[in-house]
Amino acid sequence: MILRxxxxxxxxxxxxxxxxxxxxxxxxxxxxxxxxxNSDDVQVIRAAWIGMDLIGWYVIVPLAVASLLTGLVIxxxxxxxxxxxxxxIFSLVLTIVATVVLIQHMPGVSDLVDVARRGTxxxxxxxxxxxxxxxxxxxxxxxxxxxxxxxVIQVLNVHKPPGLTRYGRRKQREESxxxxxxxxxxx
Numbered sequence: 001m002i003l004r005x006x007x008x009x010x011x012x013x014x015x016x017x018x019x020x021x022x023x024x025x026x027x028x029x030x031x032x033x034x035x036x037x038n039s040d041d042v043q044v045i046r047a048a049w050i051g052m053d054l055i056g057w058y059v060i061v062p063l064a065v066a067s068l069l070t071g072l073v074i075x076x077x078x079x080x081x082x083x084x085x086x087x088x089i090f091s092l093v094l095t096i097v098a099t100v101v102l103i104q105h106m107p108g109v110s111d112l113v114d115v116a117r118r119g120t121x122x123x124x125x126x127x128x129x130x131x132x133x134x135x136x137x138x139x140x141x142x143x144x145x146x147x148x149x150x151x152v153i154q155v156l157n158v159h160k161p162p163g164l165t166r167y168g169r170r171k172q173r174e175e176s177x178x179x180x181x182x183x184x185x186x187x
Contacts, residue, residue: 003077011077015070022063023154026147029055030140037138045135046116052139053113056106064099071095080160084168087156094156098149105142 003011029052036048071092075082082088116135164172 002079003073008074008078011070011073015067015074018063018066018070019150019154022060022067023147023150025055025059025063026143026150029060029143030147033138033140033143036135037140039136042132045132048138049109049113049116049135053106053109056102056109061102061106064095064102068095068099081168081171083165084171085160086163086165087159087161089165091153091156094149094153098146098153101142102146109139 032048032051032055036045036052039045039048072082074080075088075092080088082092112135
């Protein structure tokens with residue numbers, strides 16, 4: 001099924017908005033992580049982690065799911081197809097992996113935020129030293145690698161490297177044969 005032009009443009013616009021939004025919110029998450037890692041103020045560290053938790057659950061996760069769903073609609077509803085081109089498959093797989101890792105990572109962030117909330121405002125000595133050290137380190141690995149993956153997906157989707165899958169080549173031959181038959185029938 002191919003989307004009509006108006007529906008395709010609407011879906012593509014939505015997909016671009018949520019995908020770029022996903023990238024932007026990961027950058028904001030990393031900024032809060034930098035704030036947590038570079039501060040000695042317990043309140044700043046707590047606030048950064050609480051912000052990371054809120055951004056993660058209420059913005060990044062929904063944008064990731066929306067990006068995955070709108071990407072599927074575009075793939076299925078346009079000439080690119082879901083399994084015709086390698087770049088579409090790579091984008092899909094990377095998006096699924098990024099979304100799954102994100103959803104698995106966020107409960108750990110929430111656990112650390114719960115620890116940060118239980119502390120008092122009197123200083124570091126009220127927080128368990130190990131947990132304070134973990135909060136003070138920030139959270140760079142998952143969001144940093146996630147940002148790299150999202151940028152790779154973006155490059156794939158903009159540049160659309162050539163390369164048809166076996167299925168794509170077969171569909172291309174079938175379409176070519178169908179067009180040839182249609183031309184012969186009209187002649």
